[in-house]
């Protein structure tokens with residue numbers, strides 16, 4: 159008799175499964191085919207196409223060692239995930255005014271709905287910035303407002319926590335490149351990037367950790383750079399670059415100094431610049447600029463990475479730890495200036511956050527902004543006539559510039575609020591004769607992201623990347639068609655990686671992508687300076 | 691008759707006090723504890739953000755007074771939204787005449803155009819409602835609550851306009867007397883001893899005021915806090931100078 163009363167497990171099979179099992183089914187990684195659209199030069203706002211991109215899920219990080227080092231759960235979704243989720247969300251709401259406020263004050267006016275490149279590329283309604291925020295706001299209204307707690311989710315348009323909701327978070331908060339374009343048009347400056355960063359950290363805390371982004375955060379902390387290159391590998395790579403430089407320029411004493419104490423400048427740049435293409439061309443450019451300016455400089459094996467993926471999630475500790483290497487190196491090498499190379503998010507962390515995390519920089523030379531951007535440095539030299547430039551070296555190019563979103567919508571450059579647009583353009587115009595801007599609504603503070611920023615550059619995200627690159631490709635096509643543009647100048651390592659893949663995908667030659675200092679490097683005339 | 695009047699007087703007076711209390715306490719709580727006291731760890735101002743505080747002040751003034759950020763996007767929303775808020779402000783100012791004696795000149799100035807203002811406000815709100823319904827993307831993100839506030843405010847405007855016309859027009863001196871009585875510090879105490887202020891006997895007025903109270907009560911719990919929240923928005927209120935002036939993370943202040 160008693161045995162018959164035993165709980166019927168079959169009957170409850172749905173409810174009894176482990177949360178981790180349920181979620182794994184929802185977010186199973188699949189390879190997805192992607193199709194670029196035919197380019198016309200115009201960016202049209204698509205009709206709503208529900209679920210257009212719901213199947214793109216990034217790969218999960220499963221290596222237990224890495225997860226343990228990062229301090230996240232090691233066995234997938236925790237059985238008690240709901241409590242952890244709410245505790246983490248509560249913590250973030252108390253620590254970040256941005257998140258708290260932005261969840262409160264959106265009026266769903268819709269001004270941002272057609273501003274996201276992922277929405278424009280896919281028509282997926284959940285890629286409208288406000289709809290993306292609503293994924294979090296539904297939870298917020300249910301669990302963190304008086305009315306939600308009193309009257310329940312129906313009354314406040316909230317949502318109970320469920321594995322299904324979690325899967326939606328994991329999908330759509332990894333279809334946002336935190337580019338902040340939506341925020342420009344929002345009457346209250348609501349910044350979806352802040353919400354996305356918070357959402358990702360909450361997902362991490364319950365055990366859904368995206369692979370690409372977090373592997374890099376781990377490598378940058380443990381090894382010192384995003385590519386996981388050991389010290390000797392860095393030295394080898396840079397020596398190789400130096401040999402190349404000497405060979406191609408015929409200048410015997412051009413150098414890429416490494417770990418040289420007492421140099422004037424510590425130069426930090428994304429490690430991709432050491433050998434990826436077209437990144438490396440810019441490295442040649444930097445070296446030539448320093449050489450010709452006669453300023454002693456050094457790279458550091460300790461701070462061998464400028465990029466800081468810690469920015470992409472609301473986890474201050476990761477970001478701080480990665481950034482610390484740069485300022486430790488600056489003190490150790492006793493430099494007077496720190497200059498950052500071409501990279502979007504690196505520049506944002508370096509310029510906007512370093513001073514808060516590791517300032518004051520009283521040990522650096524107060525005459526220069528601390529830290530300084532390579533474009534500020536180069537433009538200053540060009541203006542002072544300290545570089546000998548032969549523009550005809552770039553004769554074959556008609557250049558346009560993609561404003562990297564993290565630079566464009568980040569901080570001042572050159573001390574003025576629009577410097578980040580004018581200074582890089584100034585450098586380009588200083589070394590090329592022909593420059594044409596893309597249409598107004600696709601540049602400057604309204605620039606479109608390349609489509610792969612802030613942790614979406616992995617191959618698992620290719621479908622999203624191709625769709626998200628559409629607006630930029632349309633704009634490029636437009637100036638190509640009308641003005642014969644044949645070079646897309648960039649100042650970001652991720653943009654370079656993404657664009658050199660997207661241009662061929664959309665039918666352009668891959669060589670049309672490159673860094674600004676690639677152009678500078680071509681035009682500099684090396685050798686004794688005139689009058690000396 | 692006396693009994694009903696007493697109930698209305700009691701009810702309306704209590705409602706007004708309750709609404710004002712909930713509104714004021716709610717907004718204070720939001721602003722002070724939830725926005726002002728919550729730290730913002732890093733500087734996240736957003737282009738085009740000026741590099742000095744006066745510039746930031748000007749930018750925010752531009753956003754608040756002329757909806758500059760919104761103007762970069764769809765023009766229809768910008769125009770309708772701005773007209774709605776602007777006329778709302780004008781009508782609020784106009785209502786000062788019930789609270790301040792003698793009535794300031796600036797308030798009497800709109801006597802002639804107040805009807806027009808009300809109508810513009812209504813029309814702009816109709817545009818906002820229709821837009822929510824017709825525009826596919828906005829309809830997708832619109833919640834019932836969004837229609838609720840729009841219709842609530844429209845109802846307030848409609849009853850307000852009706853109040854100015856026969857046969858709904860109340861005895862204006864009675865209205866003024868009622869409001870003066872409510873503002874007097876002794877009235878709340880009298881309320882406790884069951885001697886409420888004397889509301890005008892006008893159904894439309896009671897409705898109008900009741901709806902306003904409902905709006906006030908709803909305010910601090912809803913998206914309407916955008917009105918005060920904007921001033922704390924870190925993408926707009928931070929000065930764009932973290933390189934030259936060190937910003938201290940409030941977390942580190944201990």
Ligand code: SF4
Pocket residue numbers: 263264265266267268269270271287288343344345346347348
């Ligand atoms: S523009 Fe701002 S307020 Fe309007 S829906 Fe988007 S996030 Fe909300």
Ligand code: SF4
Pocket residue numbers: 273274275276285286287290333334335336337338339340341350351607
């Ligand atoms: S931050 Fe960029 S990617 Fe994210 S929702 Fe806004 S526009 Fe889209």
Ligand code: SF4
Pocket residue numbers: 335337501502503561562563564565606607608609610611612650651652653
């Ligand atoms: S890669 Fe470039 S465009 Fe893309 S998010 Fe980063 S800075 Fe922006």
